[in-house]
Amino acid sequence: MMIEARGLVRTFKTKRGPVQAVQGVDLNVADGEIVGFLGPNGAGKTTTMRMLATLIKPTSGSATVAGCDLADDPVGVRRRIGYVPQSGSTLPEAIAGDEVVDHARLYGVSKKQAIADGRRLFDELDLPGLWRRQCKTLSGGQRRRLDIVMGLIHDPKLIFLDEPTTGLDPQARANLWEHIRGLRDRGATIFLTTHYLDEADALCDRILVIDHGRIVASGNPDELKQQVSGDGVRLSLTDASQAPSVTKIVAELDGAVAIETDGDVVAFRIPKGGSVLPGLLRSIDAQGIELNGVEVHRPTLDDVFLTMTGRSLRDEDHAVPDENAKEAAA
């Protein structure tokens, strides 16, 4: 097991009182996995990752990371991991290659070795010809890949990536996913945080869903989706006043759950949504009710989150993070 954490708790003292950022997290990450930590802003992802990377101490709980005990041997942990923080780890004025070499030397890598490894990583991560460039002149995607080179330069077997693709355009994201898969294929274990559902779905072998400092679900993307009962169906009515009649018809269907009305839309979940639809449409038609549209969708990771927490993760993508607590940090 590359990471084994039990009962991790982290409380921050703030002017407004204690903030329980992480409230008892147990997690396992096997060798060679890409594990995604998915949750809305403020869920406790970064705090958990920073504890595992020895950057902050747990208030309580224990963990073994890359074979070393977090409390007894933090230096051992640090030598074996790479950590790529949310915001860049390079100085704007510095020369890209120099940053990489300096960083490697902190880990005891010789200058010669650092240059050779750094140049190889520049090639592998699509940064050709940028070794002598000032960091501030790189594009967002290039800077993010440079951050990753910094995290990889001492050849760690476990790599922590905090929101690796935030702020990147779709093509740069897809490109970075490829690189992350490449690292896994070469034997590294990757633990990353994200609040992008599609990223967790496409990239991760396993997902841990965190909300309010607790893990609320874990599994591979398909397993998680299977925990949600049935497909989602949305019926759009021509006349909103007929919604109660439609709701009544839906309620009589075998297995229909989570029936909700919002204006002219009646939504619900039901196993095998596609096959119940013809009969349902006939019943609606028989009552002289007209529909504008019908949608059936397979469960998504957002449905998983909704089922577990009663809230949509999608809404959070646009939410403004609560920075107050951080400002008041003790």
Ligand SMILES: Nc1ncnc2c1ncn2[C@@H]1O[C@H](COP(=O)(O)OP(=O)(O)OP(=O)(O)O)[C@@H](O)[C@H]1O
């Ligand atoms: N140094 C700190 N002092 C006080 N509160 C903090 C500190 N760091 C984090 N918190 C609070 O702990 C909670 C969890 O924060 P954390 O950064 O771990 O969440 P996150 O899931 O990584 O969110 P994001 O997606 O926005 O990065 C939040 O309420 C946050 O405000």
